[in-house]
Amino acid sequence: MTDLGENRLRENIAKIRETIAESAVRAGRRPEEIILCAASKTQSIQTVKIASNLNIDIFGENRVQELTEKYDAGAYGEKKVHMIGHLQTNKVRQTVGRADIIESVDSKHLLDAICAEAAKHEICQKIMIEINIGGELSKSGIAAEELWDMLEYAEGLDAVEVCGLMSIPPRYETDDDSRRCFAELKSMFDRAVDSGYGLKYLSMGMSADYVNAILEGANIVRIGTAIFGQREYK
Numbered sequence: 001m002t003d004l005g006e007n008r009l010r011e012n013i014a015k016i017r018e019t020i021a022e023s024a025v026r027a028g029r030r031p032e033e034i035i036l037c038a039a040s041k042t043q044s045i046q047t048v049k050i051a052s053n054l055n056i057d058i059f060g061e062n063r064v065q066e067l068t069e070k071y072d073a074g075a076y077g078e079k080k081v082h083m084i085g086h087l088q089t090n091k092v093r094q095t096v097g098r099a100d101i102i103e104s105v106d107s108k109h110l111l112d113a114i115c116a117e118a119a120k121h122e123i124c125q126k127i128m129i130e131i132n133i134g135g136e137l138s139k140s141g142i143a144a145e146e147l148w149d150m151l152e153y154a155e156g157l158d159a160v161e162v163c164g165l166m167s168i169p170p171r172y173e174t175d176d177d178s179r180r181c182f183a184e185l186k187s188m189f190d191r192a193v194d195s196g197y198g199l200k201y202l203s204m205g206m207s208a209d210y211v212n213a214i215l216e217g218a219n220i221v222r223i224g225t226a227i228f229g230q231r232e233y234k
């Protein structure tokens with residue numbers, strides 16, 4: 001499949017915005033609270049440039065190489081980009097400063113590397129902690145019970161600011177199971193906020209399950225396929 005043109009992208013995004021608004025209202029929330037992150041992995045620089053002028057809030061990339069190429073080509077325009085894929089420490093150098101937020105932080109080792117790089121540039125790098133809520137081996141993220149230790153550790157690093165939690169739950173058969181899992185993440189988020197951690201973002205929900213995520217409290221949804229169509233891996 002070839003990249004979708006501007007009109008199709010605009011239509012897809014308009015439909016998603018409508019669904020986001022309906023879901024927010026159903027949950028007694030304001031639609032403006034929800035940040036739409038366009039997950040643009042595998043999309044060309046040209047397609048990303050087009051999308052950057054449409055009604056999305058930010059971009060999300062999985063691979064450092066793609067993020068770097070698109071960022072340096074100015075593909076994101078005025079929009080910011082988040083790193084949402086697994087990050088290896090040897091790629092931290094390219095990511096810090098380019099990614100507005102690194103959402104997928106899943107070890108102290110990685111936190112240390114990000115902090116050192118950010119300090120070198122005299123910036124504070126915003127990050128989020130990724131939780132592997134379903135405990136699936138194929139997914140990255142820390143175990144739920146490690147969250148408190150990670151939050152406390154990150155608090156001690158001065159060139160890093162933890163601003164939220166991110167997760168990719170398992171694919172559930174039913175909405176009930178899906179919502180239960182998102183609700184669990186929301187309750188971890190709320191407990192962290194109540195404990196004094198300054199978390200702002202709860203990033204959860206993708207094309208298949210963002211309605212459930214919003215109903216349970218997500219304020220960033222990361223959507224790829226529903227915007228750009230099926231991905232073609234080269």
Ligand SMILES: *Cc1c(COP(=O)(O)O)cnc(C)c1O
Nearest residue numbers: 039062084206207222223224225
């Ligand atoms: C690809 C990706 C998404 C978007 O997935 P879709 O199912 O295409 O909407 C969201 N989050 C992460 C971390 C991804 O890698």
